[in-house]
Amino acid sequence: MSTERLECIDAGSEYCPCYLAQTNECITCSHLQGEDFCDCNWRGVCIYQEFYWCSNKKKDQREVIKGKIIEKKMVHEEIMILKIAVTKTLARQLKHPGAYVFLRDWQSPHFFDVPMSIMDADEQKGEIYIAVQIIGAKTKALLACEDKILVKGPYWNGVLGLKNLKSTKKEKVLLVSRGIALAPSVLALKHLLKNKNKITFVIDPGKLHAVFIKNYIKDLNIETVELNLKEEKGLKHLEKIIKTGNYDLVYSAGSDRFHKRVENQINQLDEKVKFVITNNSKMCCGEGVCGACSCKTKNGTIVKMCKTQLEVREALEGGKVNG
Secondary structure, eight states: OOOOOOEETTTTSTTOSOHHHHTTOOSSOSGGGTOSSOOOOOOSSOHHHHHHHTTSOOOOOOOEEEEEEEEEEEEETTEEEEEEEOOHHHHHHTOSTTOEEEEEOTTSOGGGOEEEEOOEEETTTTEEEEEEEOOSHHHHHHHTOOSEEEEEEEEOOSEESHHHHHHOOSSEEEEEEEGGGHHHHHHHHHHHHHTTOEEEEEEEOTTTTOOTTHHHHTTSOOEEEEOOTTSHHHHHHHHHHHHHHOOSEEEEESOHHHHHHHHHHHHTSSSOOEEEEEOOOOOSSSSSOSOTTEEEOTTOOEEETTTEEOOHHHHHTTTOOOO
16 A cells, blocks of 8 residues: 655645546545545645535636736846746745746747746745746747736645755755756745754756856855766765765755755665755646646656645655656
8 A cells, every 4th residue: 555645735725626626636635536435634624625615616726917027137048037026915925935836928828838936036025036947939938028927826836845844943954956946945945044944055056057046045044065966076075965964854956867866865874864855847737637747656656746745755766757
């Protein structure tokens, strides 16, 4: 029998129950999976009861709003940072580790929606900051945006192991981040500092050789180390940091191959270190409907990674390797 404990990131939120409840595919509720008994691990308001109160229909889903581009800055030939004015409510909802939105050029059709991690958010001004790596058709369309941009959100499942990250207080934490994944690391850093953790931040500029978040972390009380983790020298240095640091939690931000390298370093320790990683699944709809983000865990369970929280090693050991 599987020991996996799957949790929906939207459970108990204003977006629950969702489309999956209507099709008997709810991630959390056994009744809304077509079963005749209650066997969920959810401790909040009963999702099945909420569904019944909503006349067996989903709640209103996330809206697309017109954001105003306040600033568009090229910090590298392939990296653009957008400062976007949104509502204060949306900015507040996005000021959490793992938050992301779908962005689209307002003149493009809906299939140009592209998921983007939130780098930082200011709920007082109603502003969000997003780093975009210009790669293909969708991101090139964002590059062409001048003053208006469509924003759909909030979404929150950009980090796996979120419960461990949010519950870590007054402990020693190691963040290891590479390339464009430096962007979502900013919110993680700020949340961990708010909980009075002592942080070491290992930065790998990646193939772009750009540490574009310097201005966003320069005033943070953290220790930073810059390494190339694709070189043996860098990996040896990281191994030394992990062995001597006595860390309670390690956060990895990068590709899945990058996560595996960090995990291999952790596994050499005797202590059981909490492990948190960025979610690299291919997001398309964000609602668990399209199946683009589906992932098979080591126990063979197919999960919808745009909404599902599961134990980090369950995802990595299932053979899900992106990037």
